[in-house]
Amino acid sequence: MKTTDSTPLSGTQYTLQHGPYTACVASVGATLRYFRHDGRDLVVPYDAEEIRPSFRGAVLVPWPNRVVDGKYTFNGEAQQLALTEPQRSHAIHGLLGWVDWTLADQSTESVRLAASVIPQKGYPFRLEIEVLYTLDDDGLTTTITAANPGPSAAPYGSSAHPYLVAGEGLVDDWTVQVPASKVLQVTEDRLIPTELTDVASSHFDLREPRLIGDTFLDHAYTGINYDDGGTATVAVHAADGRGVAITFDRTCPWVQIHTADKPNPAVSRLGLAAEPMTCPPDAFNSGTDLIVLEPGDIHSAAWRIHAL
Numbered sequence: 001m002k003t004t005d006s007t008p009l010s011g012t013q014y015t016l017q018h019g020p021y022t023a024c025v026a027s028v029g030a031t032l033r034y035f036r037h038d039g040r041d042l043v044v045p046y047d048a049e050e051i052r053p054s055f056r057g058a059v060l061v062p063w064p065n066r067v068v069d070g071k072y073t074f075n076g077e078a079q080q081l082a083l084t085e086p087q088r089s090h091a092i093h094g095l096l097g098w099v100d101w102t103l104a105d106q107s108t109e110s111v112r113l114a115a116s117v118i119p120q121k122g123y124p125f126r127l128e129i130e131v132l133y134t135l136d137d138d139g140l141t142t143t144i145t146a147a148n149p150g151p152s153a154a155p156y157g158s159s160a161h162p163y164l165v166a167g168e169g170l171v172d173d174w175t176v177q178v179p180a181s182k183v184l185q186v187t188e189d190r191l192i193p194t195e196l197t198d199v200a201s202s203h204f205d206l207r208e209p210r211l212i213g214d215t216f217l218d219h220a221y222t223g224i225n226y227d228d229g230g231t232a233t234v235a236v237h238a239a240d241g242r243g244v245a246i247t248f249d250r251t252c253p254w255v256q257i258h259t260a261d262k263p264n265p266a267v268s269r270l271g272l273a274a275e276p277m278t279c280p281p282d283a284f285n286s287g288t289d290l291i292v293l294e295p296g297d298i299h300s301a302a303w304r305i306h307a308l
Helices: none
Strands: 013-018 021-026 031-037 066-068 071-074 077-080 090-092 102-106 110-117 127-136 139-147 154-156 175-177 180-186 193-198 218-224 231-237 243-249 254-258 272-277 291-293 298-307
Touching: 013 110, 013 127, 021 127, 021 139, 031 139, 066 071, 231 254, 231 272, 243 272
Parallel strands: none
Antiparallel strands: 013 021, 021 031, 066 090, 071 077, 102 110, 110 127, 127 139, 139 298, 154 291, 175 231, 180 193, 180 218, 218 254, 231 243, 243 298, 254 272
C-alpha cells in the first residue's frame, strides 16, 4: 500500500511564543530546533526538512557525552553498548537522540514530550522520560524528568546539546565566561577522560570573560561557583555587547563546553555548545556523580537559556 507522509524530516514541529521569545521543538530527539529573541538566533538553528546535524539541540539520556568503548559494569554485570561514535569507538549521548518523541501536552508557551528507554543490549533497563520546554519572561527553561518503573536499578545521567549563538561572526569572535574551577582533561585523539585539574594559569580558565579566539574546547568543567540563589551561568557575548547565556542549578554539577570544530570550515565553530550535565563523560565507568535510579525513583534536572 502506497502512503505519503507530510511530517518534516526532523519530526513534528511545536512552536512556542512568549513576548520577544520564540522557539521550535522538533519531535525527533525532543530537539530544540531554533530559539530566538526579537528574531535573533540564540542557538544554532536547522531547517525542519533537514535531518538534524549530529546532536544539535537534542536531549541526552540516559547518559550524556561518552561511554568509553561502550563498555561498563553495573551491579556486577558487564554491558556492551552499540558504538554510536565509531570514529572514536564510543557510545555517545544516550539512547533517545533519534527517537520520535510523543506529545504529552502543549500550550502557546510550553510543550511536554515523552519517550521510553526500552531495555536493550547494553542497557537492560526501562525508563520513562519526559522533557518540558517552557517560555516565559526569563527565557526558555528545559526540564528533563526520568522515572524508573522497575524492576531493577538503572544507571542514569542527563543533559542537552544546545549550541549557543552570541551574535554576528563565529565562536572565535565571542567572549565566554564559565564559573568553574576544574576541568576534566581528555586524550587528544579519542577524548577519553584522564584527570581532573585546576583551571588556574591555563587556557581552560574561563572564570573571567575571555575572547575565545582559536581556542579548541571539548571539555567538561566542574567545581562550579554557584551564586547565593544556587545557580550558575555560562555567558557568551558578541562584540556588540549582546549575547546569550545558559543558567543551571546544583542538579548539574558539570558543564561541557565545546567550540564545535568541524572538518568543513563552512559549518565549523558556528556556535558554542554549553551543556549542563548531571555527570561527567564516562560516568558509567568512573561512577562520578552517577545517578542510580532505584525502582520507583524520579529524577529531574533543568536549565534556562536567555538573551543578554
